[in-house]
Amino acid sequence: MNTSHKNAELVLDQLRGVLPDTSLITDAAGLKPYETDGLTAIRELPWLVVLPTTEHQVVEVVNICRQHQVPIIARGAGTGLSGGARPHKHGVVLGLSKMNQILHVDEVNSVARVQPGVRNLAITEAAKQFGLYYAPDPSSQIACSIGGNVAENAGGVHCLKYGLTVHNVLGVRVVTSDGEVLEIGGAVYDRPGLDLLALLCGSEGMLGIVTEVTVALLPQPQQKSVILVGFDEVTQAGAAVADIIAAGIIPAGMEMMDKRAVEAAEQFAHAGYPLDAAAILIIELDGSDTEVAALTRQVSEILRSAGASHIECADDEHTQARLWKGRKSAFPAVGRLSPDYLCMDGTIPRARLAEVLTRIDELSSEFNLAVANVFHAADGNLHPLILFDANVDGQTEQAMAMGARILEVCVEMGGTVTGEHGVGVEKLDTMCVQFNAAELEQFFAIKRAMDSVDILNPGKGIPTLTRCGELGGMHVHGGHLPFPEIERF
Amino acid sequence: MSGDQTAELAAAVASAVAENRPLFIAGHGSKKAWQPELQAEPLDLATHTGVIDYQPTELVVTTRGGTPLSELNQVLAEQGQQLASEPPLLGAAAKQGTVGGAVASGFSGPARPWGGSLRDAVLGVELLNGKGEVLRFGGQVMKNVAGYDVSRLQAGAWGSLGAMLNISLRVQPIAAATQTMKLDLDAEQANALAREMAQKHLPLTATCWVNGSYYLRLSGHADTVTQGLKPLSGQLIDADAAAVFWQAIRDQQHEFFATAQAKPLWRVVTPPAAPLPDFTGEFLLEWQGGLRWLRHDNTDVVRDYALKVGGWCWAVGQLQPIDVAQARLMQRLKHAFDPTDIFVSTLDFSSAN
Numbered sequence: 001m002n003t004s005h006k007n008a009e010l011v012l013d014q015l016r017g018v019l020p021d022t023s024l025i026t027d028a029a030g031l032k033p034y035e036t037d038g039l040t041a042i043r044e045l046p047w048l049v050v051l052p053t054t055e056h057q058v059v060e061v062v063n064i065c066r067q068h069q070v071p072i073i074a075r076g077a078g079t080g081l082s083g084g085a086r087p088h089k090h091g092v093v094l095g096l097s098k099m100n101q102i103l104h105v106d107e108v109n110s111v112a113r114v115q116p117g118v119r120n121l122a123i124t125e126a127a128k129q130f131g132l133y134y135a136p137d138p139s140s141q142i143a144c145s146i147g148g149n150v151a152e153n154a155g156g157v158h159c160l161k162y163g164l165t166v167h168n169v170l171g172v173r174v175v176t177s178d179g180e181v182l183e184i185g186g187a188v189y190d191r192p193g194l195d196l197l198a199l200l201c202g203s204e205g206m207l208g209i210v211t212e213v214t215v216a217l218l219p220q221p222q223q224k225s226v227i228l229v230g231f232d233e234v235t236q237a238g239a240a241v242a243d244i245i246a247a248g249i250i251p252a253g254m255e256m257m258d259k260r261a262v263e264a265a266e267q268f269a270h271a272g273y274p275l276d277a278a279a280i281l282i283i284e285l286d287g288s289d290t291e292v293a294a295l296t297r298q299v300s301e302i303l304r305s306a307g308a309s310h311i312e313c314a315d316d317e318h319t320q321a322r323l324w325k326g327r328k329s330a331f332p333a334v335g336r337l338s339p340d341y342l343c344m345d346g347t348i349p350r351a352r353l354a355e356v357l358t359r360i361d362e363l364s365s366e367f368n369l370a371v372a373n374v375f376h377a378a379d380g381n382l383h384p385l386i387l388f389d390a391n392v393d394g395q396t397e398q399a400m401a402m403g404a405r406i407l408e409v410c411v412e413m414g415g416t417v418t419g420e421h422g423v424g425v426e427k428l429d430t431m432c433v434q435f436n437a438a439e440l441e442q443f444f445a446i447k448r449a450m451d452s453v454d455i456l457n458p459g460k461g462i463p464t465l466t467r468c469g470e471l472g473g474m475h476v477h478g479g480h481l482p483f484p485e486i487e488r489f
Numbered sequence: 490m491s492g493d494q495t496a497e498l499a500a501a502v503a504s505a506v507a508e509n510r511p512l513f514i515a516g517h518g519s520k521k522a523w524q525p526e527l528q529a530e531p532l533d534l535a536t537h538t539g540v541i542d543y544q545p546t547e548l549v550v551t552t553r554g555g556t557p558l559s560e561l562n563q564v565l566a567e568q569g570q571q572l573a574s575e576p577p578l579l580g581a582a583a584k585q586g587t588v589g590g591a592v593a594s595g596f597s598g599p600a601r602p603w604g605g606s607l608r609d610a611v612l613g614v615e616l617l618n619g620k621g622e623v624l625r626f627g628g629q630v631m632k633n634v635a636g637y638d639v640s641r642l643q644a645g646a647w648g649s650l651g652a653m654l655n656i657s658l659r660v661q662p663i664a665a666a667t668q669t670m671k672l673d674l675d676a677e678q679a680n681a682l683a684r685e686m687a688q689k690h691l692p693l694t695a696t697c698w699v700n701g702s703y704y705l706r707l708s709g710h711a712d713t714v715t716q717g718l719k720p721l722s723g724q725l726i727d728a729d730a731a732a733v734f735w736q737a738i739r740d741q742q743h744e745f746f747a748t749a750q751a752k753p754l755w756r757v758v759t760p761p762a763a764p765l766p767d768f769t770g771e772f773l774l775e776w777q778g779g780l781r782w783l784r785h786d787n788t789d790v791v792r793d794y795a796l797k798v799g800g801w802c803w804a805v806g807q808l809q810p811i812d813v814a815q816a817r818l819m820q821r822l823k824h825a826f827d828p829t830d831i832f833v834s835t836l837d838f839s840s841a842n
């Protein structure tokens with residue numbers, strides 16, 4: 001245990017007073033699993049981990065931490081990819097994994113009230129008996145928590161049609177850094193006053209601790225069809241995506257993978273992807289029986305005109321699951337190609353896809369690091385996976401620097417540095433490219449308004465002006481970060 | 490005078506701050522009935538107009554804040570697209586609201602439960618805050634979690650945080666087919682049918698119960714719409730008449746909303762399946778039961794009802810009711826954008842109850 005905290009013993013005593021022994025972890029072995037989230041390149045042991053079982057305990061922990069200025073890092077399942085739940089060595093990790101009850105599935109109002117530690121997929125499993133489901137489905141859905149989804153405004157492969165977390169959450173209970181419990185919204189379509197719910201979605205544990213979530217549930221689609229398409233050119237695939245939308249069709253899902261990602265996924269999942277294609281699309285259509293049949297015909301025609309070299313339509317559940325399996329396991333599959341990989345998360349206007357891919361290729365040669373590309377093509381969200389080996393001296397830094405360059409390209413194209421994974425600690429530097437000083441200061445003003453004592457996940461999400469200043473607008477040349485002595489994580 | 494007024498507007502805010510003259514952000518004034526009288530000078534956004542960028546295949550449109558909403562609707566319709574939330578056009582012809590005013594009020598039309606709210610469609614804003622700074626948040630892409638979601642925070646803020654100079658909105662293709670059916674049902678029966686339909690695959694895009702009739706609008710693929718209507722035994726409404734009806738509901742022009750009525754008009758938002766009020770009074774139901782317009786002159790009765798069923802209520806022309814703890818936080822947020830209270834708005838966080 002790190003005892004350098006000023007009032008360490010006192011804080012510990014107070015926490016022992018409000019938490020059962022089983023909810024307090026202080027030993028190094030117990031702390032170890034909390035040293036990192038999904039961004040495993042960055043590790044740090046926390047001072048303490050607390051695992052409250054009730055909202056009241058959360059309030060008590062917050063009150064104690066506020067009194068002693070101890071940072072609180074909320075943590076769901078720790079699958080975040082930007083280091084949002086990265087611990088603070090003098091801080092408390094507030095894990096919500098023990099608050100994992102589905103409180104009520106209200107099928108008549110089509111909502112569910114759940115605790116923050118409930119896994120994303122568990123909501124759909126609980127709603128299934130009523131023919132309902134929870135729409136946002138991040139690829140991590142078997143593991144990630146709904147509290148973490150709210151904090152990151154998580155997306156999934158169906159979000160162009162069915163929305164992100166912010167579109168599917170109707171209410172939250174949240175503990176502020178003042179120790180106050182706010183009940184915002186509920187099973188209702190809007191709320192009075194400023195939209196605190198919108199502000200909390202994607203706030204990365206920096207504005208409040210989510211202790212309960214009311215989500216909207218949708219009826220399961222009657223019929224689905226999945227189309228696997230191969231193209232000889234990546235640009236053709238990009239154009240096909242635009243053609244489908246121009247025809248007034250919003251597919252339930254539309255994903256793209258490049259050759260390297262396809263090869264990796266195929267080895268791993270045996271999904272039957274065409275290995276000779278430069279890019280593939282996986283398109284899901286849903287609706288009534290006749291609608292799906294008609295849409296499948298219409299989309300296939302569009303794909304043929306767009307020059308598709310391979311089209312496979314699946315209307316049975318088994319084949320559909322196979323076609324999706326490759327995409328859903330793309331990350332671990334790429335993970336087997338290389339000792340380490342870094343997953344980027346830029347979003348661009350779809351029309352710029354070909355240009356961005358060319359630039360990524362150029363960067364890949366410049367840095368001599370391979371990239372596999374996986375995209376949420378429907379909404380322009382790119383996940384270039386940079387392959388590297390952390391055991392080779394300097395490669396982690398090279399990969400990070402290359403990732404930053406890719407994100408700069410996204411901003412240059414009118415996009416953003418993060419579509420769904422959040423800023424965390426990973427993208428603090430690239431935030432300097434996207435926002436100017438006044439905009440960053442506006443973010444800090446919001447943070448001060450919501451957390452005047454700056455104890456909730458301090459130092460994450462928004463880079464300080466000093467940091468941006470020292471990075472000189474974050475232009476990294478030849479892979480060498482300026483001011484290497486500045487802590488970047 | 491029209492087009493880009495960014496420089497003039499920023500200068501106007503700067504001088505108002507310097508001279509401590511409060512402003513209210515004025516568009517067409519189409520939502521006046523909803524606002525208590527504001528004691529401030531107008532900051533005129535209505536001349537700051539124009540559709541700046543529209544890429545139908547990107548499903549994104551960017552307009553200046555003062556662009557008439559009717560004009561935006563027209564531009565989108567020409568490309569077979571629309572705002573999925575059907576925000577209302579209030580007030581009199583030619584001054585039925587700006588895009589900025591639509592977002593600031595946060596009102597959504599009959600399609601809200603299925604198409605999402607107008608807030609949901611907000612992707613980015615350029616904001617003139619209370620310090621006279623022009624700041625950009627969000628963008629023109631579908632997904633963006635860089636920094637706090639300042640863009641969506643403007644929806645329903647009634648201009649309390651600043652003026653939206655530019656707004657990027659997500660748009661949606663207009664459905665291939667739309668049909669409206671009218672069923673003769675009392676309100677209880679309508680509410681029961683709504684509950685039943687909620688778990689089915691009907692491509693509903695609007696419901697409205699008024700005066701003993703339940704109107705259902707289905708939109709989508711032609712076959713799906715026809716199939717969806719099959720099990721229902723009602724009367725199909727002619728397409729033109731249906732369009733007029735839904736527009737009247739959307740724009741609060743239906744006779745139910747007529748201002749000549751003596752009793753105050755309440756907007757009550759409840760869980761969709763909540764029981765109907767047991768007090769007598771006139772009402773109109775939308776959003777599959779989730780929005781209930783009431784005519785009632787006893788504030789306590791309406792408020793008790795809304796709270797009891799887990800909803801909230803707001804009388805036209807009154808202050809929105811905001812929970813005290815939340816109001817305190819909202820006040821601090823307002824000051825984060827507007828430290829000297831230069832923007833006066835209909836949201837009152839200090840006297841909130």
Ligand SMILES: Cc1cc2nc3c(=O)[nH]c(=O)nc-3n(C[C@H](O)[C@H](O)[C@H](O)COP(=O)(O)OP(=O)(O)OC[C@H]3O[C@@H](n4cnc5c(N)ncnc54)[C@H](O)[C@@H]3O)c2cc1C
Pocket residue numbers: 037038073074075076077078079080081083084085096116137138139140143144145146147148149150151152153154155156157204205206208209210211331332420421457
């Ligand atoms: C293989 C893989 C695939 C992924 N695919 C996707 C994808 O398709 N789409 C997508 O959006 N993301 C994806 N992710 C990223 C990640 O799963 C999401 O960001 C998820 O929402 C994180 O949830 P979590 O419970 O693991 O949160 P954590 O990682 O524990 O925390 C994430 C952030 O949320 C905060 N937080 C957590 N719980 C709370 C709470 N109760 N109150 C306040 N703040 C809280 C933390 O402080 C931290 O800042 C993927 C990750 C992996 C590893």
